[in-house]
Amino acid sequence: MPITRAKSIDSLYEECKDSDLVLVPDAPMASALNRRLDQPHFGPFAITPRRLAARRREQAEDRLAFLEIIQTTDLNWKEASYAVGNILQCWEYQGTADAILDYEQFATTATHTAVDCIAEMDTTSNRLTEYSIEADTSVAVVGFKQFTELERSILPPDYETVDPFTEESFDHPPFRILDSPAAIVDAVLDTVTPENADDVAVVLDAASQYSSLIESALEAAEIPYYGGPGFNDDARHRAFLQLLRSAHAGRDTRVGDVRPLLTQLGMPVDVEHDEKRLYDLDRPEVDWILEFRDKIRSRTFEEAIGEYEAVTDASIDAFREELATLGLLDDAVTEPAVDRLEFYLQSYEVPVDRENEGVLLADAKSAAHVDRAVVFYLALDEGWTHSSPRRPWVDRDQEFERNIRQFQLLLQNGVDQYYLVQDTDGGTPVTPCLYFEELLDEEFDRFSDLDSLRHSRASRTTQDGFEKEPLDVSPEEVTALSQSSLNTYVNSPRDYFFSRLVDNPDKDHFREGNLFHDFAEFYVSHPDAITSDTLDDVAAAILDEVDPFLRGVDREVRLTKYRVGLQTIVEFLNADSPHGDALVTPDGGRGENFFAEYYDRPIDASHTERWFENTDLGLKGKIDLVHSPTRLLDYKSGSKKSAYSIVKHSALDPPSDKPNFQALLYLAHQRTEHPDEELRFTFFHFLETLDDVVTGNDSLEDCLTTVTYYPVTFEEYIASPDVFTELQEDAANDCNKTFSKSTYEIYRAVLDTYEFPDTSDSDELIDSEFGDALTERLVADVGDYKYVKKGCKQALRHLLRIRNQNYFTGDVDAFEQFVQDRLSELNDRRAGDERLPVQGLGGDPNYRYVDNRDCILEGGSR
Template sequence: MPIRRAKPAESLYEEVEDYDLVLVPDAPFASALNRRLDRPQFGHFAIPPRRLAAGRREQAEDRLAFLEVIEQTDHDWKAVAYAIGNVLQCWEHQGSLDAILKYDAYVDETTHEVVDIMRTLRTTSKQLTGYTIDDDQSVAVVGYDQLTNLERSILPDDFDRIDLFTDESFDYPEFHVFESATDIVTALLDTITAHNAEHVAVVLEGSSQYSSLVESALEAADIPFYGGPGFIDDPHHRAFVRLLRIAFRGSETTVGDVQPVLTQMGVDVPIDDHEKRLETVDTPGIEWLQEFCASIEERTFAEVLSTYTNQTGIELPLFDEELQNLGLADDSVTNDGVDRLAYYLQTYEVPVDRDNEGVLLADAKSSAYVDRPVVFHLGMSQDWTHSAPQRPWVDTEQQFGRYIGSFQRLLQSGNQQYYLVQDAAGGEPVTPCLYLGDLLDEEFERFSDLDSVEHSRRPRSNDGGFDREPIGVEPETIETISQSSLNSYVNSPRDYFFSRLVESPDQEHFVEGNLFHDFAEFYVNYPDIIATTDLEELVDVMLGEAEPFFSSADETLRRRTYRIGLEMIVEYLDEHGPESDDFLTPASGWGTNFFAEYFDEPVDSPLTERWFEDSSLGVKGKIDLVKAPDHLLDYKSGSKKRTSQIVKRAAVDPPADTPNFQAALYLTYYRTIHPDESLEFTFFHFLEPMDDVITGEANMEDALTTVSYYPFTFDEYVGSRDAYDVLLDGYNDCEETFEDLGYPAYSDIMDQLAFPKTTDKGELRASEFAEEFTTAVDVGTAEDVDAEKGADQAIRELNGVRKRTFFRDDLDAFESFVDERLEELNRRRAGEERFPVDGLAGEPNYRRINNRDLLLEGESDD
């Protein structure tokens, strides 16, 4: 069916102006008709049934009933709210308070008591049930189908029905499609001013992102509005409830948990402290909060509210009144009590006084008519669709008719209607309100399939979009990038971008990792000091430094972990310490060292914590230890990786789904210091053998992963003596075959063949190279040698070397890769293109995302 054209208020008034009483479905439409009265009127003219029966504006009878029931009974609050909701809904649809009692599945002791108590309350439903309209009045009912059975029960025997709609269809205006909710709100503010605010209404779904965005934008622009934020939306009300909740988290409460409360109090805590436990932080202005959390159960709700208002200087009389209404004010604060309070505030809308001035914000699900000249409809997605009540007392077909009727009227509110929508959000098409599918003859899946105009921020020609305005500031050029930033950028450029904009708090694993690194650096420089110091003393100071991040219950485990980590570092450096005192770089040591400060000794070794930055290569970083002129080492507190994993994660064409370029980047730089030399990079995972240390079976080799770099290509390598020696130290058949073949013959064979680029074992075995190589080896060996098996094992062995080693062409490709990424990065920084969410390998690995709350999973890069 098409969208039926709604009758404007003017024409409806002409139809009903001669009646004594006009009943309408909603208060805004009644007000619109009453404003058009051109004659004196005794009593009511246009009015909704509920307001007629109550003689005043309707009150939230569900909340009033709830307050009465919890005062008179001891039932669980959730059970009370559930029963009240069922009773009122059944009453509305069946016309009788006792109607609920016919549905056994919904009747229990709580329901019986709710019915008995509500029988005594002066609710609007009760007044409606007992109300009758005088027969001597001429009565018109506008939109009879929109009234419920309870509302219809007051109608006299004789009344006239007036349809809300004409027989014509409504030609809806075009949809204005924007790229984001922020763009929609920006467009809205381009139109609304403080001077025209009284003529504008904005229809939106009350719980959507548009609600908070519009309210914040109007407030920032000093444009008055009403109909938006409710009781619990007040920032101090929310902060107070959060304060109550966090007080029961005990010693695990972090500074980040209480940050919203601190913000309302004007207390600024450094972001570095946000991950630390509240009780361990020594920051001015939070002492009272630490004391408060420690003594929460000794206070009443009223005392806690008083403490909050004293600290903020803000009076909260409405919250105080609500605590009194709930009977909680003088109760001791308990976890259950806080849960009940939070549930109540989430379930019921506490009335607040509003100044009815400025822009009217109307909820799309509770409004059917908005009487403003200009009406903006925001979003219009499936969130605008009601969830039909799944109860046996509800006629779902009749209720759907009410919903779709209200929706059609809402679409036509105002002399000018503007539909501002998104076509996609979070990488997925936005589904239009489902009622549109029933009303429009067109086939569509998204708003752009309908009559629409697109508004884009990207520069386009003749499309009505928004052009970028130059700001006259040259962006800073990034000349070098670290391995961690490159990992982040390749995984998700958008996440990398946010990491540059948003400060991150100190975190437990970073603090602990830095302590171990500092110890290793200090030990290389002062082994004698550590040798004469009890390691337990150092464990104590490490625990003290990391204490803000962990519970005292974890101390035993951490103490053991720290001691084993220190012992493993000492053991390794004693056995495999630096073999050279060559000066690596003129740069001094990087940053501070915890143990250097503890022992009051300087640390500035040419072999430890060496910073490098090379703009010609575009790389920078910090080398933990120069173990030898051809060997670098990095300390790792995480789990060990295989050599093949290290090489695989450094791939550039295509990048791995878990990219890690540390070894490739460091070796790329270090080969410029030692050109044409083979190099090694070792990762020392000093906590890897921890379980074996405890059982006395630790092997230092289990903690080490070493990757090699060869200053020649893999193609040059496969025919070399080194490669041949590897085959003699491999599988049995391989060793036997190539001992028999000999190196000269092996070298001649490899000179004639090209090893395939693929590393896939199946593809290698099926390759032409494998066939020719096997044939040549078979010809050059004795009959009693299993040349076929030996050749197969040789191919696997050589391929294994390739997968575990960086060759010259690998790092050459990596250098080009870094150049391409820096060029791309600087284009994006200059605004020539966006920072996409997806990385080069496609969808990012979200476990490696640092700013997850700033990204929408699957967000479109278009």
């Protein structure tokens, strides 16, 4: 079925104007018809059934009924709310207050109690039940199918029905596809001004992000609006409720959990403290809230409001009045009382006075009529679909028909309609509202499959109507990348961009890692200052520094962990202390060291924390320990990685889904100082043997992972006699046996004749031309034995392990070019040639390694 064209208000008025009374399904339509009266009319003309019966504005009777029940019965708040919702809904569909008692599963004691209470109240539903229109009144009913059974009960025996639809179809305007919610809001603001605000309506899903976005944008542009935020949206009300909730949250509450509250209270704290426990944050900004938390259980809600108003210099009288209505004002602020209050505010909308001027913000699931000349429809997605009540008294087919008719009417409001939508959200297609499946004859999965226009985000103009001129400022060129920046950029350039803009909180593992690094650096300079006994003091000092991040139950476990880690570092440096000349660096400046201050001793070691910036290569970084001129070492507090894993995740084409170029980057720089030497990079995982220490089976070797750089190509390296000797002595048994019976000349002849394939997969290598040739030559030389063929396979795997666990000249050469390409690409993007994309070189980023997840859309590339 196509979208059916709705009659205009003028057309409806012409059909109804001779009637004494016109009943309509929603108040905005009634107001629109009443504004077209061209002659005096005694009594109401166009009106909703509820307004007619009650002779007053419609009230949220679910809230009123709930308040009456909790004050006059013993029902708890949740069972009262559940009963009220069911009773009123069943009443609406079945026409009587006690109709719900006909359904056995709902006819509980609580429901009987609630029915008796509600039946005595002066509610709109009660008035509607008792009301009837006089028989001699000429009545026109617009949209009869939109009325519920209760609303239809007031109709006289004779009345005229007026269909709000014509027999024609509605040729809807195109869906205008924009890139993002922000772009959609900008499109609205490009049209709306304070002068034309009264002519504009915006229809949206009130529960969606568009509600807060459009409200904020209109406020910032000083454009009046109404129909938007309610009682619960008031920032002061939200802050006070969060203050009460946080006061009962326990001692492990983190600063980040109450950051919005601290901001609202005028007590902002740097984001670096977000992961710390609020109780352990020694800063004056939080003194008041800590004092409030400590004494909250001895305060009433009235006293809590007074203290909140005093510290914020803001009044929340409306909240005070609502607490009085609930009977909570003089109650103690206990956790159950706060739970009840929070439940109430989540369940009911407290009425607020609104200024009825400016842009009308209309909820897509409420009224079907919006009497404005220009109407913007935002999103039109699944959020616009009504959820039909799953109750036995609801005819779901009839309810669907009612909703789809309302949706068709809604789409046609105004002289000009603008459907502003997104085609994708975070890389995932946006599903149009499900009603379109019934209304449009086309097959579609997303808005771009329908009649649509794609819009790029328009540039905003200033208030005087002129576009802002771009600033003629050249961006500062990036000349070198650190390993962390390169890792982030390759995973997601957009995340790299935000990492330069957004501060992130300190975390316990960052703080721990820094303190262990400081200790290792200090110990190299002052081994005499540390003994077995003083390690306990050092571990306690680390615990004190990290304590704000920890739960109380974690302290003993962490103390043991720190003691073991420190002991492992000491054992390694005692057994294998750094030697030789330190790495030459352009800037050997050293930052602060916690233990240098703790022991009041300077750091004078030339081997530790060596900073370098190699602009020729475009690389920079800080090396934890120059263990020797040809060996670098990095301390790691995380889980141990194998040499295979390290090399694998430094792959360039394509990059790994966990890009990590640390070893490759540092070796590339070290190669410039020792160009023709074999170089090693060691990761020292000093906590790797934590469990083994407890059992006495620890070994320093288990903590170390080393990757080696050989100053030759891989092909040259494996063609060496030393590698052939490895195949004879250090490989698997059958390989040793096979190659011990052959000669280096035969092995070398295969390498000289056949190219070693570019693969990291052993099966591919074995099945390759090279693999076949090696096997054939060894079979011919040693004999056609099963162990020879098996030994050749073992030899090929051994060669591949060498390839997959080390670096060679070709690897470092390719990496240096890779870095130059990334720098050129990055600087072009910084100059404005294109936005930094979300996707990295390997496609969609690995979101486990995205630091600024809230700032980017998953799957997006723009």
